[in-house]
Amino acid sequence: MKLSQLCRHLCFGLLPGAFALGMCAMPGQAAGKIKIVTATSDLAALAQEVGGDRVDVESIAKGYQDPHFVEAKPSYLLKLRRADLLVVVGLQLEIGWLPPLITQSGNSRIQVSGPGYLDASQFAEILEKPTGEVTRAQGDVHPYGNPHYWLDPENGRRVARGIADKLVELRSSDAAYFNQNFDSFSQLLTEASKKWLAEMEPYRGRKVITYHRSWPNFLKFFGLVTMGEIEPRPGIPPTPSHTLDLINMMKREHVSVILVEPYFDPKTPQSIARETGAQAVIMPPSVGGEKEITDYFKLFDYDLGLLIKAFQATK
Ligand SMILES: [Zn+2]
Numbered sequence: 001m002k003l004s005q006l007c008r009h010l011c012f013g014l015l016p017g018a019f020a021l022g023m024c025a026m027p028g029q030a031a032g033k034i035k036i037v038t039a040t041s042d043l044a045a046l047a048q049e050v051g052g053d054r055v056d057v058e059s060i061a062k063g064y065q066d067p068h069f070v071e072a073k074p075s076y077l078l079k080l081r082r083a084d085l086l087v088v089v090g091l092q093l094e095i096g097w098l099p100p101l102i103t104q105s106g107n108s109r110i111q112v113s114g115p116g117y118l119d120a121s122q123f124a125e126i127l128e129k130p131t132g133e134v135t136r137a138q139g140d141v142h143p144y145g146n147p148h149y150w151l152d153p154e155n156g157r158r159v160a161r162g163i164a165d166k167l168v169e170l171r172s173s174d175a176a177y178f179n180q181n182f183d184s185f186s187q188l189l190t191e192a193s194k195k196w197l198a199e200m201e202p203y204r205g206r207k208v209i210t211y212h213r214s215w216p217n218f219l220k221f222f223g224l225v226t227m228g229e230i231e232p233r234p235g236i237p238p239t240p241s242h243t244l245d246l247i248n249m250m251k252r253e254h255v256s257v258i259l260v261e262p263y264f265d266p267k268t269p270q271s272i273a274r275e276t277g278a279q280a281v282i283m284p285p286s287v288g289g290e291k292e293i294t295d296y297f298k299l300f301d302y303d304l305g306l307l308i309k310a311f312q313a314t315k
Pocket of ligand 1: 068142147148212213214234
């Protein structure tokens with residue numbers, strides 16, 4: 001009989017009282033799947049890769065939602081209350097909605113200092129870390145560096161490793177399983193990255209603009225150049241004067257592709273596209289942003305497919 005079975009047997013069967021409680025509270029050996037809640041769908045996808053069938057993973061934000069602003073529903077609280085592990089993007093991406101949910105969950109494991117709280121940003125390469133003082137005048141978001149780091153496959157690998165280590169810490173008896181899953185994921189990612197880079201090779205150095213600064217890690221990995229954002233500052237909606245500046249710059253610099261996250265109003269990007277002859281590409285930055293983007297690999301497959309089509313159409 002496995003220890004987990006024995007534990008269940010003892011708890012529900014024969015031995016009441018202190019002995020049974022002691023057995024079943026043994027850390028790292030509990031029966032059942034590890035319940036993981038993630039702030040975003042990309043973290044859920046990575047947690048699923050390494051956790052396999054020994055975890056239950058659920059994301060609070062859906063891939064088609066703006067991760068800066070997620071409406072808190074009561075059902076999230078229930079999920080957080082039961083969670084063994086909460087994985088967050090960090091760098092204040094979720095500052096507007098997650099902290100009250102964590103507090104209200106009353107779950108001591110997933111409080112910021114708890115054993116079941118994991119800030120994935122600690123594992124990733126973070127771009128745009130501010131050096132000077134950060135003020136509100138610089139915009140509403142990103143005061144600790146750019147939180148959209150999951151859009152670099154190497155950061156996906158690093159975060160997956162970090163989650164695997166945390167799962168091993170929470171359940172050491174499954175260490176070999178989690179490590180094996182990470183190794184398989186990592187190998188597949190190496191192969192996929194090679195293919196993605198080869199596909200993007202003809203377009204290295206192409207200039208784009210983006211609606212929000214969601215893409216610096218992505219653009220850096222694929223050798224693309226960002227020339228600006230439609231938002232005048234992070235989190236600030238477009239203004240006519242900034243849009244006019246962008247249009248002039250794009251004509252001058254031959255910028256022909258605009259990346260637009262699906263949750264922003266497409267009106268301004270579409271009018272910029274009309275003025276400049278550029279292509280506005282609605283590009284999901286997260287797993288689940290479109291029905292067919294069901295895992296971390298398909299996110300890059302899908303986005304690169306869109307991007308290549310746009311580059312080919314605007315030589
Ligand atoms: Zn952002």
